[in-house]
Amino acid sequence: MATVLRLTLSQLGGRWRLALILLLAALPIGLAALVSATLSEAESSNEEFVNTLLDTLLIAGILPIVMMVLATASFGNEVEDKTLSYLVLRPLRRSLIALPKLLAPIIVGGPVLVVSGVVATLLGGSSLGVVIVVLHGDGQAALAVGTAVLAGVVAYAAVFTWAGLMTTRALAFGLMYVFIWEGLITTFLGGVRYLSIRAYTLAILHGMDKTSFGSLEDRVIEFPAAVGGAIIVTVVFFLLTVRRLRRMDVP
Numbered sequence: 001m002a003t004v005l006r007l008t009l010s011q012l013g014g015r016w017r018l019a020l021i022l023l024l025a026a027l028p029i030g031l032a033a034l035v036s037a038t039l040s041e042a043e044s045s046n047e048e049f050v051n052t053l054l055d056t057l058l059i060a061g062i063l064p065i066v067m068m069v070l071a072t073a074s075f076g077n078e079v080e081d082k083t084l085s086y087l088v089l090r091p092l093r094r095s096l097i098a099l100p101k102l103l104a105p106i107i108v109g110g111p112v113l114v115v116s117g118v119v120a121t122l123l124g125g126s127s128l129g130v131v132i133v134v135l136h137g138d139g140q141a142a143l144a145v146g147t148a149v150l151a152g153v154v155a156y157a158a159v160f161t162w163a164g165l166m167t168t169r170a171l172a173f174g175l176m177y178v179f180i181w182e183g184l185i186t187t188f189l190g191g192v193r194y195l196s197i198r199a200y201t202l203a204i205l206h207g208m209d210k211t212s213f214g215s216l217e218d219r220v221i222e223f224p225a226a227v228g229g230a231i232i233v234t235v236v237f238f239l240l241t242v243r244r245l246r247r248m249d250v251p
Contacts, residue, residue: 001092001096001097001099001100002100004087004092004096004097004100004101005100005103005104008074008100008101008104009104009107009108011073011074011077011104012070012073012074012104012105012108013108017069017070017073017108018108020066020069021066021069021070021108021109021112022112024062024065024066025062025066025112025113025115025116026116027057027062028053028054028057028058028062028116028117028120029116029119029120029123031053031057031120032049032053032119032120032121032123032124033123035049035053035123035124049124050213050215050216051215053120053124054117054120054121054145054205055202055216058113058116058117058120058149059148059149059152059198059201059202059205060182060183060198062113062116063113063149063152063153063156063201064152064156064174064177064178064182064197064198065178066109066112066113067105067109067113067152067153067156067157067160068156068160068171068174068175068178069171070104070105070108070109070157070160071102071105071156071157071158071159071160071161071163071164072160072161072163072164072170072171072174073105073164074101074102074104074105074161074164075101075161075164075165075241076164076165076168076170079164079165079168080168088245094242094245094246095242097245098161098238098241098242098245099238101161101241102157102158102161102238102241105157105160105161106153106154106157109153109157110150110153110154113149113153114146114149114150114153116149117145117146117148117149118142118145118146120145121141121142121145122139122142140208140209140211140212141209141212141213143208143209144204144205144208144209144212144213145205147204147208148201148202148204148205148208149201151200151201151204151227151230152197152198152200152201152230154230154234155197155200155230155233155234156197157234158233158234158235158236158237158238158241159177159197159233159237160174161237161238161241162237162238162240162241162244163177165241165244165245165248166244181196182196182197182198183198186198186199190219193219193220193221194221194225194229195229197230197233199220199221199226199229200221200226200227200229200230200233201226201230202216202219202220202226203220203221203222203223203225203226204223204226204227204230206220206223207220207222207223207226207227208223
């Protein structure tokens with residue numbers, strides 16, 4: 001298992017992937033810093049910061065795209081190169097192959113995305129002044145953002161790792177899923193939010209700090225449902241990945 005994890009981390013640690021991840025993760029920080037430097041407190045809006053920078057840019061855009069790029073490549077490289085047989089013929093339980101493949105994109109992308117969200121929140125909060133300040137003296141908003149982003153990272157990693165094993169067109173599947181399902185359908189159909197990783201992330205964010213993220217109140221699901229949903233999605237897609245490994249014909 002440790003060997004599989006080390007090899008996968010090496011595969012995902014290519015220069016172009018890391019450069020793309022760092023560039024995308026820097027966008028919320030850069031925009032928050034720009035807002036902090038150019039806008040006065042009177043011109044700033046907590047609701048605009050939450051809806052535009054945190055939700056639209058980070059949670060709905062950068063988070064799923066980064067995890068899609070990483071997680072679809074966990075198995076995607078072996079599937080595309082037809083070298084998966086060398087992996088599955090090892091005397092390892094399929095779950096011990098799937099687990100490091102799931103952990104690798106979380107290890108590579110998770111810390112970068114969490115730091116991006118936390119730093120952007122602190123920078124944006126200092127400019128917005130009122131509800132998101134280094135918050136209530138204990139960084140509650142930063143903690144909420146970090147936890148919510150991490151939950152999204154893990155859930156997206158599970159979905160896209162499975163997709164990378166199912167098809168060689170996992171990136172196309174991922175883009176359709178992110179922009180059509182998460183971006184479009186769940187925005188206009190409220191009930192579908194119970195099946196949305198973006199909705200889970202926003203609900204965890206709001207549930208952990210209702211004061212700072214009160215602008216989300218009218219469009220988030222219940223906090224327990226969000227936590228349960230994120231856990232269920234992660235477990236179900238991990239088990240589907242294990243099942244696929246057991247049943248697929250490997251050349």
